[in-house]
Amino acid sequence: DxxxxxxxxxxxxxxxxxxxxxxxxxxxxxxxxxxQQALGQGPQFIFQYYEEEERQRGNFPDRFSGHQFPNxxxxxxxxxxxxxxxxxYLCASSLGLAGGQETQYFGPGTRLLVL
Amino acid sequence: xxxxxxxxxxxSVPEGAIASLNCTYSDRGSQSFFWYRQYSGKSPELIMFIYxxxxxxxxxxxxxxxxASQYVxxxxxxxxxxxxxxxxxxxxxxxxxxxxxxGNQVVVIP
Numbered sequence: 384d385x386x387x388x389x390x391x392x393x394x395x396x397x398x399x400x401x402x403x404x405x406x407x408x409x410x411x412x413x414x415x416x417x418x419q420q421a422l423g424q425g426p427q428f429i430f431q432y433y434e435e436e437e438r439q440r441g442n443f444p445d446r447f448s449g450h451q452f453p454n455x456x457x458x459x460x461x462x463x464x465x466x467x468x469x470x471x472y473l474c475a476s477s478l479g480l481a482g483g484q485e486t487q488y489f490g491p492g493t494r495l496l497v498l
Numbered sequence: 499x500x501x502x503x504x505x506x507x508x509x510s511v512p513e514g515a516i517a518s519l520n521c522t523y524s525d526r527g528s529q530s531f532f533w534y535r536q537y538s539g540k541s542p543e544l545i546m547f548i549y550x551x552x553x554x555x556x557x558x559x560x561x562x563x564x565x566a567s568q569y570v571x572x573x574x575x576x577x578x579x580x581x582x583x584x585x586x587x588x589x590x591x592x593x594x595x596x597x598x599x600x601g602n603q604v605v606v607i608p
Contacts, residue, residue, distance in 0.1 A: 414594070425502070425586050425598030426542065439593050473541055477594060486532070487596060489541040 385410050387476045387490035395496045396464050404459045404493045408476030414438075415457040416487060417449060418473040426473055432457050433479040461495075469497045499524045502589050504599030512607050517574040519602050521587030524568070530590035531563060531570045535583045536601065542586055546572065577606045 388407045396402050408415050414433045418426035428441035432451035451457045455476075461468055471494050475487035503522050511517045523531075530549050534542035548554045548561040548570070560573040570589075574581055584601040591597055 416595070418596075418598075423600070425504075425588075425600045426596070428595050428597065431593070431595065439595055441595070471541075475596075479594070485594070486544060486547060487594070488544065489534075492541045 387412075387474060387488055389472075389474050389490040389493050391493060392491065393494045393496075395498065397498050398464055398466060400464050400497075401460065401462045402464060402495060404461075404472050404474075404495075405456065406459070406474030406476075406490055407456045408474075409488055412476040412478050412485075412488075413455050414477045414479035414485075415451060415455065416475045416477070417457070417459045418475065418489075419443075419468075420471040420473060420492075422470070429459065438479075464497045466497050469495060471495075500599075501525065501591070501597040502587055502599040504587050504602050506602050508603040508605060510605045510607055511577050513577060513579060515577050517577050517581065517604050517606070519572045519574075519585050519587075519604070521570045521572075521599055522568055523570070523587075523589045523597075525589070525591065526565075526568060528565075528568075528589045528591065531561070532588040532590070532596070533559075533561060533570075533572045534586040534588060534598075536586055537583045574604070577604075579606045579608050582606045 416431040417429040420426040430440040474490045478485040533546040546561040587599040588596045
């Protein structure tokens, strides 16, 4: 049973560039949530995708956008990178039943460094 | 006021002792609470969830929930060096959005 996978594992970009991170959910899961974890902090919710639509969004600027594909995999795009975007980006998958009350399981994360 | 607060500094416990971690949350209507363990450089791993007031035990871990006091705790009995990690408290809001505390680092001393 494949768990949540993310790619790439590490990424180095420069300020102003754009980046795309990818996530494949756990087998049988249809909901993907993205979180940003800065060093020494807890994960912060970016947004959640269910049925190929953004279902809810955290307090992140429009530079952060996403997409979910028919196979439930998801991408996180960040435009105009800032130094402060350096963080571990986590994807969590769950089963989006009515009310979305299922447990979230995290992938290994993508560590992004912006120089 | 932060949605989830974990205010304790790093916790050092001798091997075999009990580690106690605490977490408070702001939304009185919250129903679901989670503890994740995160090793350095790794992603969070779910170790416990609790929905009802009282205690829930799973092996060496016990989660305690007091909704009236808006307080969740985690006890780790017979602490092992492999328990050395950061423990994240999370509360579910809205449509399955998790709000996390900043975490508590636990160091088990052999």
